[in-house]
Amino acid sequence: MAFLKKILPYSTFGQLSLALFVICLISGVVLAIPYDINDPYTSISLFVLINPAAVLFRNMHYWSANFFLVFSLIHIWDHFSKNKNIKIKPAIWFRLSLGVLVIFLAMLTGFLLKADADSMQARRILHELINGIPFIGSFLSVSLLGSTESLQLIYVHHIATFTIFIVIIILEHTKSIWPKLNETIIISAIIIFISWLFQTPLHDNIYPVIKGPWYFVGLQEILHWLTTPQVSILLVLLFILLIFIVPYGDKRNQFISKRSLLILTMIYIFLTTVGYFFRGPNWQWVWPGDSNYTYYIHNPFKISAVNFISDKDEIEKAVSSIPVFGRKEGCIVCHDNVKGFSASHNPQALGCFSCHGGDPFTLSKHTAHKDMELIPGNLVDANKSCGTTACHPTITNRINKGLMATLSGMISVDRFVFNERDTPDDITTVHDLRITSADMHLRNLCVK
Incomplete structure (x- = not known):
């Protein structure tokens, strides 16, 4: 913030927010061209592979929207912290207060339009949450999310309903939709640089951890603890009410x-931190010291500069390739002649990424092969390949407890023969070998 104040000493957080909103608006219009509402996930994965300009505009749309939300909240708090009377008509101030909720909804509907695993789970959460409201829940759910799996109504709300409402409250508040030129140029340069360097998250539909956007994770953590989910809606309305009555x-x-607003904000930031950094698959608790922590709590914002150099043959192969798990996969473009060890494991059926990992949303060999598993299926990391959500998650959890992995039968019988146990049916594992005659006998037979 201090850096922005140095280069823009006479600006305000409101002007910065306005510049970010205009960038978000323009990039969204451009992004609508390659986006296919009838097959959203496939269309996004395809232009991520073959259209670097669309990737840049998608990143700009994402980052400008997120910074717009943050700077809008800072702008509101900046007004509150000055201890001056807010001389705005009650009706206008009510719409401005409601605008905070509308900004969240505009961003959330944009998140849903990805139609990947993260988005689909967020949609189910919203549906159950809204549908559970007494008397009007069903009506509100259909009005916001639609009655079918189609994203058409959500798309309309995102590009029209909520956007128009935001434009109206901006015009009521500032009398102009256009930001100052200096702010626009500097903020645009910063957003373009960030968008060139950091990729917008897109779930691969295989990774076992599914979470909403960062501003939604706190709500997910709240829902995890509530027995009556609809109470969370009252908390949201309380936040808006507190803004209105200030x-x-x-x-x-x-x-x-x-003070109530500050306390609620700090609590929500804490819950967001917990949900983002301490929750793994199925919202299970994970500690930073756990062996798989870096795998389950990963950074979705990949540092991978947009590559504007494309190969025409690779683009044609990507366009004509068969979607895998609902998306286009860059791996198949290069490895189109590879055959799996069975029909069900053919790359044309499940791709390369589901077993080997890496990055399926790139045609760059270096980026695609980063952090990949050369030999998938080893028990040490089978949960990252064979045990992913779309494959055999229950088998990999079970196999480490089987007789072939624990050697329980062999160890128990050996201890029984050496008169160290009264029965050959004890349950044990190879990790429990001690310094006894029976166990040393097994060690000499290379059991370890």
């Missing part, structure tokens, strides 16, 4: 409202 009442009431 300008009204005496100084004591204003102080209480501001």
Whole structure:
């Protein structure tokens, strides 16, 4: 923030937010061209592979939207922290307060339009949450999300309903939709650089950890602890209500409202941190010291500069390739002549990424092969290949407990023969070998 204040000393967080909103708006219009509402996930995965310009605009749309949300909240708090009376008509201030919720909804509907595993889970959560509201839940759910699996209504809300509402409240608040030129140039340069360097997240539909966007993860953590999910809606409405009532009442009431907002914000930031960095598959708790922590708590914002050099033959192969798990996979473009060890494991059926890992959303050999598993199926890391969500998740959990892995039968019988156990049916594992006659006998036979 201090850096921005140095280069833009006479600017405000409101002007910066406005510049970000205009960038988001323009990049969204451009992004609508390659996006296919009838096959959203496939269309996104395809232009991520073959259209670097679309990738750049997608990244700009994502980053400008996220910074717009952050700077809008900072702009509101900046006004509150000055301890000055907010001289705005109640009706306009009500719409501005409601605008905070609308900004969240605009971003959330944009997240849903990816139609990947993260988005589909977020849609199910929203549906169950809204549908459970007494009397009007079903109506609200259909009005916001639609009655079918189609994303058409969500798309309309994203590009029209919520966007138009935001434009209206901006015009009411600032009397102009256009930001100052200096802010626009500098913010555009920063967003373009960030968008060139950092890729927008897209779930591969195989990775076992599924989470919403960062501003939704806190709500997921709240829902994890609530027995009545609809209480979370009351918390959201309480947040909006507190924003609305800040300008009204005496100084004591204003102080209480501001402190309540600050406390709620800090709690939500804490819950977001917990949900983002300490929750793994199926929202299970994971510690930073756990062996698979770096795998389960990964950074979705890949540092991979947009490559504007494309090969025409590779592009044609990518366009004509068969979708795998609902998406196009860059691996198949190069390895189109590879055959699996069975029909069900043919790359044309499940791709290369599901077993070997790496990055399926690139045609760059270096990027695609980064962190890949050369020999998938080893028990040490089978959960990252054979045991992924779309393949054999239950088998890999079970196989390490089987007789072939634990050698329980062999060890128990050997201990029984050496009169160290009363029965040959004890349950044990190879990790429990001790320094006894029976166990040393097994060690001499290379059991370890």
